[in-house]
Amino acid sequence: MNAPIIDPLQGDFPEVIEEFLQHGVMKCIAFNRRGTLLAAGCSDGSCVIWDFETKGIAKELRDKDCVSPITSVCWSKGGRHILVSSTDKSLTLWDVVNREKIMCTTLQQTILHACLHPGSCTPSICLACPLFSAPIIVDLNTRSTTVLPVSVNDAGTGLDPPSRNKFSDGTPPLIPTAACFNKYGDLVYVGNAKGEILIIDHKTIQVYGIVPISGAAVIKNILFSRSGQYLLTNSNDRTIRVYENHLPPKDGLRALNELSNTIEKPQGIDKLKAVGLKCLVLFREFQDSITRIHWKAPCFSGDGEWVIGACASKGEHKIYIWDRAGHLVKILEGPKEGLIDLAWHPVHPIVVSVSLSGLVYIWAKDYTENWSAFAPDFKELEENEEYIEREDEFDLIPEIEKVKESDVNEDDEVDIETVEKDSVFSDSDLSQEELIFLPAVPCPDVPEQHDNYAGLSSKLVERNHLGSPPSEEAGQNGQAMNPASSSIEVVNNSVAEDTDITHMKRKRKSSEKGFELQAEKGEKPLTKNKSSGKLLKINKKSRVGQDTSICVFKDEVVEYQ
Template identity: 65%
Template sequence: MNPIVDPLQGDFPETIEEFLQFGNMKCIAFNRRGTLLAAGCANGTCVIWDFETRGVARELHDKDCTAPITSVTWSKCGHHLLASATDKSLTLWHVVMDKKIARITLQQTPLSARLHPGGSPTPSICLACPLSSAPILVDLNTGSTTVLPAFVSDNGNTPAPNSRNKFSDGSPPFTPTAATFDKYGDLIYVGNSKGEILIVDSKSMKVHAVIPIPGGTVVKDIVFSRDGRYLLTNSNDRVIRLYKNLLPVKGSREEIEKISSSNNGYENHYEKLKVNGASCLDISCEISDAIAKIPWKTPCFSGDAEWIVGASASKGEHRLCIWNRTGRLIKILEGPKEALIDLAWHPLDPTIVSVSVAGLAYIWAKEHVENWSAFAPDFIELEENEEYVEREDEFDINAFVDKAEEQMINEDEYVDIETFDKDSTFSDLDVCDTEELIYLAAIPIPDTPDEQPDKCLGSSSKLEDSNHSGSPSSMDAVQNGQAIPPASSPMEVDNSTAEEPAQAANSKRRRRLSVKGLELKQAEKGKKPTAKNKPNGKSPGSNGKQVEPVNGNSSAVDDEATEDDDI
């Protein structure tokens, strides 16, 4: 493997900061700003995390879909989310309204799906890569599909059937294809099982160029950088290849039509497409492990396309490798002993989110070191003691007055709170036609106030019953008619709860006043205790029994009655 260069020269993740857990997550995707993280789960649910607070902002659940989600993708403005599932379905969600807009069922299971990168308010076109057939364009409004050409014959611009790899019954083999839009959706880059990259017009479905990949093996992944200048491919020969896009980012369709319109003196149409491909993509570097021959999984770019990250596809490994654009290995990140199934780099920050086979999303970030000088702007850290020299005017009043006058703020100055500075990370060409969704207001779930206290009360009641029932002193006290000492902790309950464990475990905890407390309470209201509360000269006890008055004092009660005071 390539030697590791100095890891301090770049800004990239170093350690696992925390992990997210919601069901069994299978795939993830960031929005354009990196403020929201969408994840598809094994039960067909899509959950959206607020990546700033690490809280769940939305839970999108379709009752018609209970199959595992294979991919999730955001629209350009972030208002819509597309999810593909193993039940051959494509579901388009409106994130803000928590509403299902469209649901399409395909003939084969889509391994991945991507929305057209156009800035329309409601996206209607998506690119799906089925399990064992050519990629297709799907109209989410009508449900119509258009098959993209995955192969080119030597004589014409038509799809060539791969008959040599068919099974005996004539069915196509398991050869998944990869495809992706360019930055603005004018062209589609298709990787086939013959080790070729086809550049297809997204409107006319015409193949403009063919780029043969060294090795000629199946292309598993094909990814564009955010700026549209670089392209990544991952093949079955366990090599990640980096290509530089020679076409202009804006207006690529017009440029490639000019290239394909010239004959260049080639009579063979296939040879002409290969020449056109040389004018579209230029291979920059090849990344591989020459010693261990590790297969790679889900490679992607960093937000600024300065770094490339790939995950080891070996069984039981959670290893991330980071390279620069020249192919030099920068850092290796070792995770838990759980296989990795998906990966995403934050669009702006040096943060990576990886999904394990256990369904957890691990967040890789830089390891922060406390800097005490950040708490005060004039604080200076000293390596050793230094002698302080006092200034002549340090404690003069005039010095403080002059300093305060310098810091005076003009209160009459106009402050503009409507306009904002443009983010240098995003170009003017990335402006959406509609208002972009950056943050999502979470829907609060009201807490049940009595649910947790009831549980604590029930568990504490059982605990006290077991403690008192097994205690010899408590048994002797009950037999001798003595009262059990009052509970010393809020988790303990009174003696009446111990007598009725079946009802106390499920009942709400209420305050119970003693007879003396009732008299004081009624005295405050200007009333006296009535004889109805003391029939036959007896006072009611806490356990429902009548207690004889002591020395003619009707307000006196025994120790059992006073035991039921509020704790």
């Protein structure tokens, strides 16, 4: 739906579960820049790409050497590449169109999150956040790695080397560090376990600013809005904070250098904090003051007007939606299972969530019909009213008011070639080589079964598969009924109707006296089975081998030798 025609009084945020996607056990999701494709990482090591318009699978990227669960997926700027990280410490770059593996490297630790450089359509650099160490810049061409600093020494004269990022006993910290690129990728923002945000130039590995967070709690998530104007952090003190970025989205490093040169008095770590406080200013805090729950997978909406966060409890599938002013506007409640990942559609008011069971739920708006939008003279009634006709309503020439003449000049030429720029996307999101859709591969239809008894055979196979007890006659003869055998084909149409799955309940059997009465009425002769002592009706139209016969007893089909 186009953004200009959304009713502003209803609010452009999702309300109900529209449908769900199912393919294996999915763990993480990510939209491309246009929101036309949705990538999902699965527990078997594969990456499934859904066409979000048709809700069908467009591609499946699978590496036979990788069978470990996927931890994160990230699209390139042009949408032609996907970076996948898994629990086997591997980073894999895929060509989406050709379904080819371009690069694969193995790091020393498991990667929780990895993202490509947002400023280049050709992926060459990525930022990886390992489980037990500092963030790493990975060069995808040379496969070289550079560890980013996560803290500054007290004197402020230098950075703590990566080897000092340990506890006093020499063991590595057990708390992962969050990091993200800014809009154009010239700066990296790192949130550490001390409750600080470090602004780092990833090329020179230099810290330009430090932003302390109130409470000094561990930062679990950090990310920018689509426009780059706001920065969101999720801390261990159960609070989501939004900061306003005062650096320009483009050439942020140059502006940061100029800002740092203007501050001369404080030196060392105090100067870094002074620079950081001018770069990021606290805008709003979001929390549940009653239940004090922890948050998981927070993010912005596509336009940055809404902030969402998921409840971190394992037995609840709740999504909280706030506006930028800090008001809680909606709580979405899903199935009674935990939530793993969350993503907001870049354009539409749609939220996609991943549950613990591996299903992907699509939350959308519950639109109300407004017929007056299509016919201005249409009037909606709250209740039934008696219609009073006009005096001239059924006249041949009614005396109606003249239609007001339109002010639009019909002789003017209409421009149908110029494409208006979508306000949702900025200049950095536009690319001539951007991949928006993938060609769908049609699945072949199952050939129709022209045999009249194919349906009966499938139903009997299903009944046998579900564990239903075999017929009494087959059990007494010492043989189990084989519904899938070719002998089913000899049953005629009338018997096939009687042996339908809905009519296969055990019925009361008649006595031998009843069979004698039936014979006196002129019915078909009956034959007695010598092995079981039961009377059976022989089907004389059998086309099977000589050693096999098909018999019908009441509503059951029995095969015996």
